[in-house]
Amino acid sequence: KQIAELNFTWNAYLPAIEGLDADYLIGKGYVPENLRNAVLTNEQIEKGLRYLPLSPDDELIWEDTWSKFTAG
Numbered sequence: 001k002q003i004a005e006l007n008f009t010w011n012a013y014l015p016a017i018e019g020l021d022a023d024y025l026i027g028k029g030y031v032p033e034n035l036r037n038a039v040l041t042n043e044q045i046e047k048g049l050r051y052l053p054l055s056p057d058d059e060l061i062w063e064d065t066w067s068k069f070t071a072g
Helices: 002-011 022-027 033-038 042-047 056-071
Strands: none
Touching (some): 022 033
């Protein structure tokens, strides 16, 4: 837990570790109260995080937006 907490302080990566919940992280000052919902709960992690490809339509939207962003 100590190493995971230390890593969180500089890269905000929160592994699924008991005790590093929103209450703890907010209490230590690592996360502001208004971002409480951004801290995943164990229940959310248990349901599974999946990285899936974008649909063709969504890929076009992403590419168009990225092109506009990088064009300035």
